[in-house]
Amino acid sequence: MPKKQTRRIFLKRIFSSLLTLLGLGSGGYIYANRIEPFLLEIVHMDMKHPLIPQSFTGKKIVQFSDTHLGFHYSLQQFKKLAKTINNLGPDIIFFTGDLMDEPNKYSEINQLVPILQSLDAPLGKFCIYGNHDHGGYGSEIYRNVMETAGFQLLLNHSTSISLNNLSRINIIGIDDRMLGKPDIPLALKKVTPDQFNILLSHAPDVANDVSQYPVHWQLSGHSHGGQVKIPFIGPLVIPPFAKIYYEGFYRVGDEESLSLYVNRGIGTTRLPFRFLSKPEITVFTLKPEKN
Template identity: 65%
Template sequence: MVRKQTRRTFLKKVMGSFLTVLGLSSGGYYYANRIEPSLLELNELEIKHPLIPKGLEGLRIIQFSDTHLGFQYDLSQLKKLVTKINQLKPDIILFTGDLMDEPNKYTKLNDLVPILTKLHAPLGKYCIFGNHDHGGYGSEIYRNIMESTNFKVLLNQSVKIELKDGSSFFLVGIDDAMLGNPDLPLALKNVPNNHFNLLLSHAPDLAETAAQYPIHWQLSGHSHGGQVKLPILGALIMPPFAQRYPEGLYKIEGKYSLNLYVNRGIGTTRLPFRFMAKPELTIFILRSSSFT
């Protein structure tokens, strides 16, 4: 299991990162603060596995993550994101945590609900808790918002996604690693061994633990792709539980073989910058075949 890091230690690192950012030129500062945070990147990947039934061939899943509403990201931007997601015609929508930066201080909850309600996916909308969803006594605020907008909150539990022809797979969600209590055995309790399953974990570094269980793919967020990356120095903001796997696709070898994908998220936190870490929407296409 990955060791926990205190909030104070993390904030000290963030402050050091902030001082580094101040060293950017004025043009770099403007780009990182105003331009790159709005440069949404669409990434498309195939999820291949022999346990994926042929009936699920071509099924489209969209993952978005880490909007952090109330910090730098606002509702007008969220409206545009919802429109973009719907235009991509997903069969399933997944949100992998950190909806609001500080849930108990967010004042536009009533305006937020109708926007998220407009997200449409015929096979459902599902979400998990991130650390900011728990932070600031926000757990019930987050849960109420997501459930009222027709998201199914997966808290150490699974759900069977099934088509009319009987083709199915299991979606598994665990609690956040920093401020929650992730419980993989409990989440997998009703998942049979002969079905493809997809794990949602806000924290990517839990993949090494997940690889000790019969899990095929894990989708995560939390890292923001480092949020600010500089030549030589690399990523400046690497939160706890997102230090080993900051972005993109990884193959994790454990008792079982696991594919991990880490989404860079949409918004920002701690520092109002993105540099060399564009916000991301990920489109996954299910394929019934062997790993390549």
């Protein structure tokens, strides 16, 4: 009796067939499975807005996302990632969700926490829930890991970062769109429109809703940049709520008032491949902008 075909096997077969059609064959398969997933790209970008206080000029935010530890991404790789992040000299670190692929099945949590603790950011480390952080009864596991490691988990909540008690920026985090309960008005309850506001959302497509509020930048992950992109066809692996915005920089809203950046993430999901979608760390340098 033939085995029931799983979604993962189905996608793997589609990907292999496409590579064959493109004339890449086994070489393309090996590249996508064993080479590109390790080709970490560090993307540098200015984060500009008139409301950024002058005292924050030059401060660096490092965003990383979607490590999916346990699914073809190891603790040794994560140690190297942490060293790379620290070498970038971040003032602020954001993790935008999906730390472990299956939190309730991950067996190396005791070794994971010290690595997260080693990440150094003098102005704070902040994180939000992704769908995999909630999945498999993982919500409290993820919370305990991140808070023990010195991250502030923002669950429909905001906080502020101040310098010399004179100037500040606000950081807002909402719950995951797939498996959580995001509440934008609740998250913005203590936020005023006359200060610079950054919102963290695992799912990028909520930007269409976020653009209706006094939020100036949104940082997201979730999409893996499509993870597998086929020339003339486009992304092969795009999850729900990353269909509209799946990679890079966008201006969103009727007046393009919201700047959105979608990080391609570090690990893989569903399939252990990356093709034309390298893993990414994003470094944002804060710069006040004249009106």
